[in-house]
Amino acid sequence: MKNIPCPACTDATPETVSSPDRRKALKSTSALLLCSGLGLARQVLADDAANSHPKVGDQLARADSEGRPAAMHSAEILPNARPVPAFPLDPASGAMRDGSRLNKVILIRVAPQDLHPDVQPYAAGGVLAYSSVCTHQGCEISEWVPKDQTLMCYCHFSKFSPGRAGEVMAGPAPRTLPLLPLKEVDGVLVVAGPFTARPGVAKSA
Incomplete structure (x- = not known):
């Protein structure tokens, strides 16, 4: 007798895993998080620069x-x-x-x-x-x-x-x-x- 996977025991069906829309959404979310992190880092650097003393090379x-x-x-x-x-x-x-x-x-x-x-x-x-x-x-x-x-x-x-x-x-x-x-x-x-x-x-x- 063949082992048949139970649908209730898996997180997603093959159709969901291979969904192009889901992959696209994941990529978009990752890009958004990366941009947000970079934007925050740039803002922190700008704030630090604004409040620091003049530096050689400025x-x-x-x-x-x-x-x-x-x-x-x-x-x-x-x-x-x-x-x-x-x-x-x-x-x-x-x-x-x-x-x-x-x-x-x-x-x-x-x-x-x-x-x-x-x-x-x-x-x-x-x-x-x-x-x-x-x-x-x-x-x-x-x-x-x-x-x-x-x-x-x-x-x-x-x-x-x-x-x-x-x-x-x-x-x-x-x-x-x-x-x-x-x-x-x-x-x-x-x-x-x-x-x-x-x-x-x-x-x-």
């Missing part, structure tokens, strides 16, 4: 840009013009490190004759990146005063000399503006090192 992107951030070229920074606000850009994830305003910098081009020799190693094609946070009370520095070649904070009118390593020239600011070292790679502005000092207002002793 590019710079305009802080006021719309849409997808793009790496800036040194040629975009014009001489004797209002400074350009920017954030470091993680080239791996494409995310700006804008999770903290302490990462924000202002880009300014300084004429060679106005650039102190000690500052030259921090410049990329004459372009310097200074912290945009005033060292007095943390207001944002956004103005350029052509008359005396200084960066100015409008809150209490502190002035800083970009050509002299962010030295305080006027006002109540207690210390120089931190510099973010730059270099050029194929004309693109790239971070070459950490801030020369902690950005923002110095903590009380």
